Amino acid sequence: MGTYDTGKPGPTIAFMCEYDALPEIGHGCGHNxxxxxxxxxxxxxxxxIDEYGGKVLVVGTPAEENFGGKVSMAEAGVFDEVDVALMVHPGNENGVGARSxxxxxLKFEFFGKSAHAAIPYDGISALDAAAMSFVQINLLRQYIKPHTSIHGIIKDGGEAANVIPDYASLEYYFRAPTMSYAKEVSEKATEMVKxxxxxxxxxxxxxxxxxxxEDTVINYKLANLLTEKYQALGVEEIRPVNEVAAGSTDVGAVSYKCPTIQGNIKIVPDNIGAHTKELADATISKEGEKGLVHAATGIALVALDLLENPExxxxxxxxxxxxxxKLS
Structure with missing residues (x-):
């Protein structure tokens, strides 16, 4: 973490950085x-900032894709004294925040007893338990609330068809607009599996x-400020806050610690999605450079507004x- 402290009273502004890449694709999520x-x-x-007082933090946050670096850092107190945290994600649209x-x-691991498939009555199939659980969890989908999703895979199911598997496993993601409901759904699934x-x-x-x-807490005042800065910079077609929660991000953990914004900047056409080679290539293109300038300037100007106007x-x-x- 890079820190610049003026030594004078004032707010602490954090700019978050990501840098983990994807296998084979490289920076298909634009973390570079x-x-x-x-x-x-x-x-x-x-x-x-010397003119106003306070601190500037540049916070490196590793392992966003799978292991939630920001979650561990939030739990360790990195953001406890931060007044505002800001970052911008590149992609196929310009935006000022979105719910996540x-x-x-959850991983479900089943342990049975192996046997030759010709005498299955001498064994206990872990795969049967996994397969039945997979079907039952699928049936749970019709009873969950809107904007909630369940998706999973059979991770392990045996190595040979002529062996009753003594081990099988399922891996699932349970997503919901709030952590409390994600836990509720996952607990229902767990009871079924047991x-x-x-x-x-x-x-x-x-x-x-x-x-x-965690889900992401939206701060509309920050979103409005970034909208103003983008407009002043000539950024066009700015999407307002996306109210429909979709994917998940460890930014959510930070948003429960301090006012947080994760904006978006467009560097690829509408038909190019995240986690693609095309987006990785765009991060080091002229469009990527243009997006970098607009995004960095935009959130720096938002921070400057907050320094200039304590109210x-x-x-x-x-x-x-x-x-x-309201959320508690």
């Missing part, structure tokens, strides 16, 4: 550009195989407190 945006914004604010789904990742496992004569172990992600910062923090009170 996110890192550059955060560093550039931090350097820009450092040039003027809470995520509960019942099936018992009926089948197997033993089941349930674990979180990846880091759970505005208090409004941002008041909205945060009000929103968290």
């Amino acid at each position: 550009l996110i890192a550059a945006i955060g560093v550039a914004a931090g350097e820009a604010l450092k040039e003027v 789904s809470a995520l509960m990742p 019942g099936i496992s018992e009926a089948n004569g197997t033993r089941v172990e349930v674990s979180e195989y990846e880091c759970p992600y 505005l910062l208090e409004e941002v923090k008041a909205e945060q407190e009000k929103t968290l009170a």
